[in-house]
Amino acid sequence: MIEVMVALTIIAISLGALLSTSGTQASSVSYLKHKTLAHWVAVNELTQLRIAKEFPDLGDKKGSTKMAGNEWFWIRTTKKTEDKDARQITFKLYADEARKKNITTLIGYANR
Template sequence: MNFNTTANHRGFTLLEVLVALTIITLSLGALISTSGSHASSAGYLKQKTIAHWVAMNEITQLRIEKAWPGKGDTKGSTEMAGAEWYWTRTVKETEDENSRQVEFKVFLDEARESSLTRLVVYLFKPAETTTPQL
């Protein structure tokens, strides 16, 4: 019998294959975990963006109406992007009697437990308009 101990063997050993599979498994696990958290973050950012738009729309509505909001809290809701958004508006006096601080908070739940956005603006008292005499 002739055993050739110097023969060239091609391929990988079982141990090398198992180590490679372990590395690939760990890498794919980390990739899937990262992808999942990225998708979750993207959804949260989408909600925050739409909530900000809701607040901006309500402020714009106040400005268009040239309304002088009364002090205190007001609650309301708006539909946007296929969802119902709940908001609170808090109006406070400022040192200047011709301006008011308006704070909007927007929530996704009707219980208004955790706001997605908070926006504070200052509105100035609309000028008295008079009709021109002809």
């Protein structure tokens, strides 16, 4: 009888650990999906600037983009480079309009 109780205890502990691991993996998958979508939004915004041949003004600009059923909020920071015909562009992506927690950052360049 004691052997059965010990075996059941071991099984219960093992199942608890297994469920905990499964929950952590599901959370990680959700986080990675969210981060990947945010990165795609940043890449799309930078690509749109390049396609439009837009030479952005220096400074910060706030905006938002809808993708995959979510609204993504971003801040675009444009800085000078050593080349007067090129600008460094940084996109920071957020899931909330208050822009509290940065999800991803993309740095790229645009030229005249």
